[in-house]
Amino acid sequence: MAIQAKELTKDYKYGFSDIDVSVFRTAKGLSPEVVASISQHKNEPEWMLKFRLKALDHFRKRPMPNWGADLSGLDFENIYYYVKPVEEMSRSWDDVPDSIKQTFDRLGIPQAERKFLAGVSAQYDSEVVYHSIREDLEKQGVLFSDCDTGLREHEELFRKYFGTVIPPNDNKFAALNSAVWSGGSFVYVPKGVKVDIPLQAYFRINSDNMGQFERTLIIADEGSSVHYIEGCTAPNYSSDSLHSAVVELVAHKGAKIRYTTIQNWSDNVYNLVTKRAIANENATVEWIDGNLGSKVTMKYPSVYLMGEGAHAEVMSAAFAGNGQHQDAGSKAIHVAPNTTSNIVSRSISKGTGRTSYRGHIKVLPKAHNVKVSVRCDALLLDEESRSDTYPYMDIDNPDVTIGHEASVSKVGEDQIFYLTSRGIPEQDATALIVNGFFEPFVKELPMEYAVELNRLLALSMEGAIG
Amino acid sequence: MTQAVLSISGLHAAVEGKEILKGVDLEVKQGEIHALMGPNGSGKSTLAYTLMGHPKYVVTGGSATFGGTDLLPLTADARARLGLFLCFQYPTAIPGVSTVNFLRAALRAQGKEMPAREFLNRLSTEMKELKIDESFRSRYINDGFSGGEKKRMEILQLAMLRPKLAILDETDSGLDVDALRTVADGVMRLCGPDMGVLVITHYPRILEHLHPDRVHVLHDGRVVTSGGADLARQIEREGYEPILGTAAAATA
């Protein structure tokens, strides 16, 4: 059997080194044995094992996608696909390098959260807060747990939706995730229930939170509404070079789901994520998606507008610093009539950073009276920075209204001069312009995230991070 | 004897390799109001930009000091922190940056930060004086503003930042009669022993409000003549020809 408990020296980037952590881990690389051992370790039902093995098959058969970012640096054989601490991690705050502590300082992250993010504490200190939130939710019948728990405790409900929005054979990385997934969130909101506080991933007390292959499934039943917030703006220091998540959302009739993500991976990470939602009759799905950091990100949150009157809103922001490529965008598939989608993308490239907007709008023959609006703006900070736009449109119904606008601009000398002429130093002036450019995105974030994002952007501008 | 705030001597400047200023001499003393007139293209805005430190405008000769400090080696932000201010002829839009945030950033940069409540009170007061609607607080700076709104926003910044010397580049152009009065009153209110003004204009009207101590005429990159408030009225009546004729004769 490939599972073994042994001492592992995790080779952390950013100076985490030679720290012994007892873990269960599978052998490096992928095989049916590895997949089976993951499933076995989690005590999963037979159907899930089969699902995983079939997904592995799809993964192996599929070629690497060559239409997007450069993925040639990825080595699938050199990755641990399942690593789980046996006991609570015993790293101490003193072991965390000063550089990371300083970054946390500058980001103004609360002490408890810092320890959590640095992997010092798997226990998030706001357990009490979380507990009372969970009790409120339970009263309303809302389920909010990690995905493994969701499968264990609500198997029937889980199985009904799992893998239905993004089937395992959808794309190579969805297949990979389907084979080796672990962690992520499971949310179910019953009919008519409006969850009035945002559900935040890091309220969950679970060391799998930051997993490489997390899997999230959110179901909003008829007339319900929920706002889910994933990740946080602090850098995710990870020794793992591949992050490949799958996020599935189902918004039933008249329901509303907003999914907010802000990610800031360390610059060695390939961040290849499949996010898709189904919006039924009169449902609204909103993806608010911010990407900083990583080496390569490929992420195109999409919405399938399956029911009449459904609405999709995708707002994304990307920042690519030196050597980074943010290949992001979105898809709206209009299957039903009278559906609308609104896509707004903002991206900034600095130094040798590169951003791409890749959008796909599809209107099926039966979908009449569809309204689509796409707007993507790119800002280049340097001569060598780069931005491209790849908008694809398949329109099979003449009765549509489509607006598409795209722009690429540079930070204007006159804008800088105007701000500096008021006493603001050039670097701060640039940061103001950059923050202003992201303002339509930032406006959509809860206050504390907006503040963190602005700080983080300022740091990225200095080149301190990313 | 009052000190010269701004002292310019033999200033030469070029833009895109073309020499525009060809030896400007000008002195503004503490708290004085000066007017700078001159035909289109004579170099008035170029002088304003050069003094403020626009990187495109390259000084090729001469000197300019501000309160005794050499302006020329300084970046624009450093010049602003010394107390120089420019009301732009064509203010630039900064999308996504609200008036409030912008003003706070500018005050902070100039070491004039104040508590939030005091700041907001002062902002309210100044906005009322200038008849600027409250909604402009959260609007993005100059973004989608009308010509007249932009001019008022410049004066609002002036009122908040309280520089030692303000250069107003055609702040009166494009304003309706009432707006002109509001703006002129605003400037008059700020003028005094602590703030002098160099007002660039084509019209004597604003000068009737501001009562300049001196009027200068710039032509082909040089101050060709200076005089009292009468000079502006004469230009209004007779145009530049008689003056420039004499000036040309004088240089010949």
Ligand SMILES: Nc1ncnc2c1ncn2[C@@H]1O[C@H](COP(=O)(O)OP(=O)(O)OP(=O)(O)O)[C@@H](O)[C@H]1O
């Ligand atoms: N960026 C530039 N590139 C090329 N020429 C320039 C530039 N800026 C100014 N000039 C030229 O310099 C000369 C002076 O221009 P300036 O704007 O200073 O004139 P002005 O006196 O302010 O005129 P107006 O009364 O029309 O505002 C003009 O001939 C103008 O075309």
Ligand SMILES: [Mg+2]
């Ligand atoms: Mg001009």
